[in-house]
Amino acid sequence: MTDLTIVLRSLRLRLFSTIVTALLVATSAGLLLSMLSLRNAGKAAFERGSGNAHLLVSADQSPLVAVLNGLFYANPPRAPLSREKVSEIRRLFPWDFIVETQLGDSYRGFPVLATTPEFFSKFEPVVGEPWTLASGKFFDGNMQVVLGAASARETGLRLGAKIVLTHGSGASREGGEEEHGHVHREYEFEVVGILDATGSPHDRALFVSLESSWMLHAHDRREREGIEGKVTVADLLDDDRKITGMLLRLPTRSGSSVSSALQQVFDALRRDTSITVAQPADQIDKLFAIVSNVDGIFIALAIATLLSSAVAILLSMVNSMAERRRQIAVLRVLGASRARVFGIVLTEAMLIGLVGAAAGIVISAIVLTIATSWLRANLGLIIAPDFDPRASVLVAAGAVLLAAIAGLVPAMLAYRTSVSKQLRPLG
Amino acid sequence: MITPEPANDSLARAQIISKRPRAAVDKDPYYAPLMSRPASTSSALSIRALSFHYPTRGSENGFHLGIEAFDLARGSECLLVGRSGGGKSTFLQLVAGLLEPQHGSITLDGVELFARTTNRDLLRGAKLGFVFQTFNLLQGFSALENLLVALMFSTLPKAEWSARGETLLAALGIEQPNARVEELSVGQQQRVAIARALVCKPALVLADEPTASLDPENAKIAITLLREHCRIEGAALLVVSHDPSLVPMFARVEQLSALTAEGVAR
Incomplete structure (x- = not known):
């Protein structure tokens, strides 16, 4: 007691x-x-989604919108970046990496990010956690698609499946692409890889090579011009090679993810009013x-x-x-x-x-x-x-x-x- | 002055009450102290020049209780009688240290109750047992747990608590020590209350109208049990009551008014 x-x-x-x-x-x-x-x-x-890029450049209205669109797939950016501007930014600084991205297509409502192989080899969706594959491989050619973990789960697509992309943000996830935008039926993409989950918004996306995306849109241009036949890389004009965003990372000391030059470079880029430059981590804060x-x-x-x-x-x-x-x-x-x-x-x-x-x-x-x-x-x-x-x-x-x-x-x-x-x- | 009754007489009565054969009683360790304990002459309670006063509504002078001298030896017993409102319960509460007198001293088993160095709560837990008119058992607790709660405030070693409680309940005829008290009959509850008063091996048991809730037959059984077990435990017993049927049972009967120096309530 x-x-x-x-x-x-x-x-x-x-x-x-x-x-x-x-x-x-x-x-x-x-x-x-x-x-x-x-x-x-x-x-x-949100912080997980910002990844290891120091800067994001786009033609969006504001840095916050640039981050929401470029990293969180809120909407396709309103305008592309010109090739001249991309080249100018490339020359500005000895970047650790530059990953070019283009958003605009979708599959059953899931955003499709067209990008370069560096997106998988250099960019980390979560700092310190590089991409890993649940199955298959990263794309190494055109007309190949890699699925984020959530998009794979929800669409039920498997390796080897063939899909076509929709221009624009696309349809509801239940289907009906035709009602919501132009479908690029001429080009089928094969699922070659499925990513492991990262706990970031990238899990909801599909990834294709930039050239594949450029070819889809070049096909549309050529149709308008009355040119028939499938497009090859050789048919691409400079004007077809549009991107909507750039993920940039400055060199850092080993073991650190902070660059001492970041503020200086950020200020230099901000002076250019034709682009919007954002520090993703800052915008999330x-x-x-x-x-x-x-x-x-x-x-x-x-x-x-x-x-x-x-x-x-x-x-x-x-x-x-x-x-x-x-x-x-x-x-x-x-x-x-x-x-x-x-x-x-x-x-x-x-x-x-x-x-x-x-x-x-x-x-x-x-x-x-x-x-x-x-x-x-x-x-x-x-x-x-x-x-x-x-x-x-x-x-x-x-x-x-x-x-x-x-x-x-x-x-x-x-x-x-x-x-x-x-x-x-x-x- | 009380002359303690012979041990064998007390044992005989305990035997009748517990309805157990003499041989069984002889072997029961609970009764062993009774067979060997000499009548104690040390004082369980000693009161000197006590004066307690408090104002009452509608009375100019308020209530006053004054006692010149009162002694009760260990193992002895006393019935204190008096009219209703005469201060009997106040007297018990003073002895329990629940009320503090303006003057005088109360010594409990050799310890001055109102000395600055005395912890009255500890002293109450160690030296006093209480039996109330309405039993005041803790509802929701078993019979044994009611005893264990009392033992929490005693000086007995914790290892002995359960055995002590069970032995005492068995001696008082409670066969279901783990039954909740509200499930017991009135008579059983009264016996649990008696056991709780004795479980801490007190020097003095105070009983406040212990028979007032009982019919005459049960009242007689209860008071007999209380007296016998106080004797077995070597505790002094002070009963306050206005029940005249108890008077023949006690060798020492005191009128409260006779104890006071100037009369009780002015």
């Missing part, structure tokens, strides 16, 4: 009230944890600075709910004091000090907080699993909320602390319980 046994028995005697109060704490703690975890996971998902205001409101609401659950503990325990005063008086008569009954009642409140917080962590895990599946299925957002022990411990500690504060009033009532009045009126 210990003080804790007394606490547990007391809670069991008021089982319904205990469960309801603990559930209230659990719901609010779970909500708060879910909000924190989704925010962190969302940011992590700015995006989250905006989004975090909204997050903050949700998190504040979750904290308010946690506070209200502390009030519920207070009310539940104060209401129970009428029936508990006799028990407290008996304990006092048996030899319990005022401080000890104060501690017993306070422990009771803290235990409700602790059980509620623990249940909240479980609720949060369930909510996050459901939310992750829903976001993936409905918004295509690949968010992988991790269990954050630090946040869980902090929220649990917060819940216990609030419960303890709420328990101070009933504990004080217990402390001040008059034994003589409770056990028998003076006579």
